[in-house]
Amino acid sequence: MIKSACIVVLFEFALGATAAFGTEHSSPRSSRKMTPTSSLSEAKHADSLPGDRRMRNKPRLPIPEPLLSDKPGTWAHDTMSRRLNKDILQRTFDENQAKFESAGFSQALKRFNLLRSELDDAANTKLRPIEFDRDSRPADVVRREKDEWNEILAPYQDDTWLSAPWLVTEFYAYRRLIEALGYYDEENPDTYLFDPFAVAKMSGLETSVKSAETMLGKVKTLPKTRQGLGVASQLSLWGNKMDLSIWPADAENSSADVFESILVAAGENMLHDDTSKLAEHCEELRQKGGGSIDIIVDNAGFELVTDLALADHLIDSGLAKVVTFQLKSHPTFVSDALEKDLIEHVEFYASLSPIDFPNAHEAGVRWKGYLETGAWVCNENDFWVQPTAMWSFPSDLREEMNERCDLAFVKGDANYRRLLGDRYWNYSASFQDIIGCCFPCPVCALRTLKAEVACGIAKEEVERAKSLDEEWMTNGRFGVIHFGTGQD
Numbered sequence: 232m233i234k235s236a237c238i239v240v241l242f243e244f245a246l247g248a249t250a251a252f253g254t255e256h257s258s259p260r261s262s263r264k265m266t267p268t269s270s271l272s273e274a275k276h277a278d279s280l281p282g283d284r285r286m287r288n289k290p291r292l293p294i295p296e297p298l299l300s301d302k303p304g305t306w307a308h309d310t311m312s313r314r315l316n317k318d319i320l321q322r323t324f325d326e327n328q329a330k331f332e333s334a335g336f337s338q339a340l341k342r343f344n345l346l347r348s349e350l351d352d353a354a355n356t357k358l359r360p361i362e363f364d365r366d367s368r369p370a371d372v373v374r375r376e377k378d379e380w381n382e383i384l385a386p387y388q389d390d391t392w393l394s395a396p397w398l399v400t401e402f403y404a405y406r407r408l409i410e411a412l413g414y415y416d417e418e419n420p421d422t423y424l425f426d427p428f429a430v431a432k433m434s435g436l437e438t439s440v441k442s443a444e445t446m447l448g449k450v451k452t453l454p455k456t457r458q459g460l461g462v463a464s465q466l467s468l469w470g471n472k473m474d475l476s477i478w479p480a481d482a483e484n485s486s487a488d489v490f491e492s493i494l495v496a497a498g499e500n501m502l503h504d505d506t507s508k509l510a511e512h513c514e515e516l517r518q519k520g521g522g523s524i525d526i527i528v529d530n531a532g533f534e535l536v537t538d539l540a541l542a543d544h545l546i547d548s549g550l551a552k553v554v555t556f557q558l559k560s561h562p563t564f565v566s567d568a569l570e571k572d573l574i575e576h577v578e579f580y581a582s583l584s585p586i587d588f589p590n591a592h593e594a595g596v597r598w599k600g601y602l603e604t605g606a607w608v609c610n611e612n613d614f615w616v617q618p619t620a621m622w623s624f625p626s627d628l629r630e631e632m633n634e635r636c637d638l639a640f641v642k643g644d645a646n647y648r649r650l651l652g653d654r655y656w657n658y659s660a661s662f663q664d665i666i667g668c669c670f671p672c673p674v675c676a677l678r679t680l681k682a683e684v685a686c687g688i689a690k691e692e693v694e695r696a697k698s699l700d701e702e703w704m705t706n707g708r709f710g711v712i713h714f715g716t717g718q719d
Contacts, residue, residue, distance in 0.1 A: 288629070288669040288718055289622050295655045297396040298684060301354070306683055306705040307397040315404055316350035319565060326430040335421025342411035350404070353392035358384060358403065361410055367417030376613055380406065383618060398653035401645075402618040405563040414561060426562045432572055435532025436579055440591055443536045443580075448590035450540045455548040457510035463544040464506060464640075464712065468677040469497060470537030471529060471643050472707045497710075499699075502680075502692045505662075505714035509675050512638060512714070513550045521552040522637030525672075527615065528558050528573070529643025530566040535576055538642060539598055546606050553606060555636070560611040564645055567616075570609040577602060620652035622669045632671040633718065639674050644681040644707075650674075651684055662687035667715015676713040680704050687713050 300311040324331055324343070331340050349356045361380045366373045384403070387395040392404075409415070413422035426432075446466065453459035516522035524545055526538055538556075545551040559567045580595025601607040614628055621641075624632075632639065641650060650666045661667075665686055667674060683704045688696075688711065696703040703709055 288624070290666065291664040291668055292656075292660060294652065297398065297652065297654050298682075299394060300397045300400060301393040306681075308393070311350075311392055311397065311400055311404075312353050315401070316347055316353075320347055320350070320408075322431075323427050323565075327427055330421075330425070333421065335419060336412075339412045339419075339422050342413075343408070346404075346407050346411050350392065355391060357389065357391055358387055358395060358400070360384060361403075361406055363410075365410075365413050365416040365418075367423070368415055379613065379617060396618075396653065398618040398648055402563070402616065406561075406616070409561050409563075426569075426571075428562050428565050431565055432531040432568075435530075435566060436576055439533040439536050440580075440583065440588055442533060443594075444588045444591045446537070447540060447594045450544060451547075451590070451594070453544055453548075457507075457514065459544065459548060460510055460513055460550065461506045463541045464509065464675070464677060465497060467534075467537045467541040467640070467642065468679065468710050468712060470534040471677065471679045471710075472534075500709045501711070502688045502696055502709050503711040503713060505675070505712050508714040509712065512673055516551070516637055517549050521549050523553050523555065523635050524551040525555045525557055525632070525636050525639040527639055527641045527646055528556050528568045529646060531568040531572040531576065532566055534566075534642075535568050535573065536580075539573075539576065540594070541640070542607060543594065543597065543601075546601060553608060554601075555608045555610055557615055557639075558609060558611050559616050560613050561616055563616050567645075570611050573609060574602075615646075618649065618653075621646075621649045622652065622666055624671055629671045636672040639670070639672055641674060641676045642678075644678055647676055647678040648682055648684055650676060651686055653682075653684055656684070656686045658685050658688045658693050659690055660686045662713040663715050667713070667717070669718050670715055671718060673717040674715045676711065676715075678713075679707040679710045681707050685711070687711065 298305075298307050300307040302308055320343075330336060331343065361377070361384075363373050363377050380403075383399065387399065392400050408427065412425060412427060413419050414424060417423050450463065450466070453462055516524075524542075526542060528535065528538055542551075542554040542556070545554055556570075556573055558570050558573060560569070562569065577595055577598045580591050581599045583592040583595060585592040598607070602609075612628065614625060641647065650670075656665060662676070680703065685704065696709050700706065700708055
């Protein structure tokens with residue numbers, strides 16, 4: 232009943248929807264800057280490191296092989312051998328050309344081009360350690376992250392960009408970009424904390440408003456019921472399709488009615504839906520007066536707006552007393568959101584014309600109030616920008632979330648890949664037995680499929696998706712909502 236009701240309401244949303252996609256402003260806000268935590272790299276192609284206590288929390292099922300990037304014809308191979316360099320880094324250069332070619336960026340540009348030359352010969356270039364010699368952060372913070380990355384890369388010293396696990400090399404590529412640009416080099420004001428994806432994220436934010444205006448007008452009328460939660464969750468799910476690394480927020484995309492078509496097709500394109508389990512858990516939180524709920528955020532732009540709408544509903548409906556946004560600690564994966572991006576989105580919406588965009592403006596003002604009162608909290612952590620499987624949480628972060636968090640929404644494809652360790656699970660393998668049993672708290676994954684890894688999908692649904700779209704695993708058309716109870 233919940234699923235069918237949600238689909239009906241989503242279709243009604245679509246009748247008025249229009250497509251959309253995603254400099255720092257100061258703002259009163261609540262922010263939790265947690266201590267960066269140590270991460271774990273699995274022994275090469277193995278399921279654990281001997282003696283690592285964190286592996287006591289691991290899947291119930293035998294852990295399969297990880298995805299590599301060395302097989303032509305796969306999305307992983309195309310990403311690491313072509314798309315990352317020719318599409319993403321080229322577009323990054325084009326959007327920042329004047330800055331990159333300025334005097335202050337001369338050394339950064341050389342390092343940027345060296346990184347691109349490695350990717351040009353990805354099949355033969357071995358991975359090297361990340362360098363931290365231009366890092367102005369406190370020594371203990373630098374030392375901790377250096378140790379983390381050395382541990383992550385240790386099993387792959389003789390591997391190339393294509394022979395090491397895809398999850399490792401993709402996260403590594405973005406960390407190498409941060410190194411190349413001198414992101415943490417306070418002695419160079421031109422490169423210090425320079426976000427190479429700011430142009431793309433601002434474009435995504437600016438083009439999000441038209442669709443969001445219609446959506447936000449509907450969200451504020453959602454009932455404070457299981458059905459209301461189901462609709463808010465599905466809006467956040469399908470917002471994940473608006474990924475700026477795949478579909479840039481250009482003029483063509485901003486004028487096309489993309490989000491409307493997504494919502495209309497939501498029923499057909501849902502491959503697994505645990506909304507009823509999610510709603511049952513959330514009703515327990517409501518009966519207790521509301522819980523502490525985290526959203527492990529994915530993309531800025533329109534997707535982040537749908538996440539803010541979900542968080543708004545969680546507070547307004549009494550499901551949550553506090554919503555914590557878990558955000559990236561440095562720019563990564565083009566559109567992934569940092570705290571500054573979330574603040575910028577809230578400020579931008581609050582500053583919109585109340586005449587032209589009354590719903591968006593009202594939402595922005597309300598969101599700003601949540602940040603000021605502490606109902607919304609922002610947290611950046613290095614764990615969210617590393618390729619460690621999410622059954623290998625560092626102990627301090629695991630303990631903190633286990634004690635504080637009543638539910639975590641995990642957004643997007645890269646986060647989902649980490650939930651599954653980016654490994655070749657059987658598509659019908661139980662989400663609960665892979666990660667639901669060992670996540671620090673109850674967990675709900677909202678994911679549109681953009682990589683060749685999945686679980687918890689019935690065989691008949693897999694066959695149906697294959698028959699509808701030969702690129703069903705990689706183009707973001709299909710979605711899943713998985714719920715897990717948290718560690719035993």
